[in-house]
Amino acid sequence: MKKILYKSDSRGHANHGWLDTHHTFSFASYYNPDRIHFGALRVLNDDKITSGTGFPKHPHENMEIISIPLRGDLAHEDSMGNQATIKQGDVQVMSAGTGVTHSEFNPNKDIGTEFLQIWVFPNKENIEPRYGQVHYAVAERKNSFQMVVSPKEAGLDTWIQQDAWFHLADFEKGFEKSYELKKKDNGLFVFLLEGEIEIEGEKLEKRDGIGLLNLDEVNIKANEDSEMLLMEVPMEW
Template sequence: MKTVFHAAGERGYNDIGWLKANFSFSFGPFRDEKRTNFGALRVLNDDFIARDNGFGSHPHDNMEITTIVLQGALEHQDSMGNKGIIKAGDVQVMSAGTGVFHSEYNPSKTEDTLSLQIWIFPKVRNIEPRYDQKNFGDKFIQNRFTTLISPLKSDETLWLNQDTTFSQGNFDAGQQLNYAIKTPGNGAYVFVLEGDVNIAGHTLNKRDAIGVYDTDSFAIETNSESKLLIIEVPML
């Protein structure tokens, strides 16, 4: 088993007023040659977006983009003709493929938004752009992982153009968990949304992360009530 540990306080940071962004990997003004990606995982941005503000229309291509809203809501609009609200509990996926423009805006006059934007390198380049969205608010069962994104197309999960699995769960203190790699050869990037846990000899607190690879499974011990996101990706 091999690991790479990313402390929350070592992430890149940019504050432009309406947007306060933490970068797990090199992005925008944050450049670190040792933190460009974890396998196919290229971007994990932890964003605060102020009320009545957001990102204007901008282009992407050949990237698999996932947005997870943790608090508040975002209004999405894109060049494929999609328009709607992504709210807490929703997960949105978009294959940029041959190219797409989109905007993301916090439409609330009273509530700020907390969201994660995650980019993954595609399995196949230059596909037709696609969009999907699903609410998982009522799918979570305490002390179990819920699959958000799977490489197997299903009505129960979302799908990306990559052999990736996203799992999220809420756990009580004192849980002894075992995460089994779903796709042989993949690595898993564990991002602590809340709480603190022990993984592979490391203690992780809120917004810390650890990449685990060259293994079929690994153990997780929760020291407090914890919320975890695991992004499993090919190691390239």
């Protein structure tokens, strides 16, 4: 097994006033040649948007884009005609394919929005753009791995054009459980949202991440009540 540790305070950071963002991988003005991507996982941004502000319309193509709100709301509008607001518990996916433009704003007047912006390289380019949004009950991830992103064949409405599986999990203090990878030669990236966990001999604290390669399963133990995102992705595609 190979382990790559990404401590919270080692991430790229930019504060634009309206946007306070941390980058696990190289993005915008942050560049680290050793942190371009983890397999098909290209972007993991931890964003905070001030009330009444956001990202104006901008283009994407040939990328799978996943947004997961952690606090507050995010209003979305795109060139496919979708208008929606995603909230805590929702997961949004967008296959940019041949090209799409979209905007994202915090519609609230007095509450900041926090969300994860994640990009995954697709295994097929120039497909027709598509949009998906699902609310996943938070209670169903208690001491369990709740699948929220998958390939199309798994049957979720939040599927992406890649052999990747995302799970959210909330573990109580002292709870321990193993995650079995779904596809041989995939890697697993674990991002800790809250709490403290032990994973393969490493201790992760809030907003730490770890990439794991050459393994079939991984054991996770919560030292505190903890919330995490597990992203299983191909290392080659």
